[in-house]
Amino acid sequence: xxxxxxxxxxxxxxxxxxEKFSLAEIKKKMIAKHERLIADAAKKKVQILGLQExxxxxxxxxxxxxxxxx
Numbered sequence: 302x303x304x305x306x307x308x309x310x311x312x313x314x315x316x317x318x319x320e321k322f323s324l325a326e327i328k329k330k331m332i333a334k335h336e337r338l339i340a341d342a343a344k345k346k347v348q349i350l351g352l353q354e355x356x357x358x359x360x361x362x363x364x365x366x367x368x369x370x371x
Contacts, residue, residue, distance in 0.1 A: 309347040311338050315359045324358060331357045 313334060317327045335356055342350050 306348045307346055308349040308351075309342045309345070310351045310353075311335065311342070311356070312353045313338060313356070317359075319359055327359060328357045 313331075315327065315331060317330055319327065322330070335352060339350065
């Protein structure tokens, strides 16, 4: 018996530069951004939703100044 469900993926760009915002500020802004995207997916009746890894801040490997970020 086949089962149908709605799935979605979220991949969003970090719009805030670590040169202008602290990592704590970026994390707060990115979490808020993803909460809105998750709510939008829920309105579309998405049942399974995947987020990208490191969704709450800048990708540290892309910037050597952030290499020590945990």
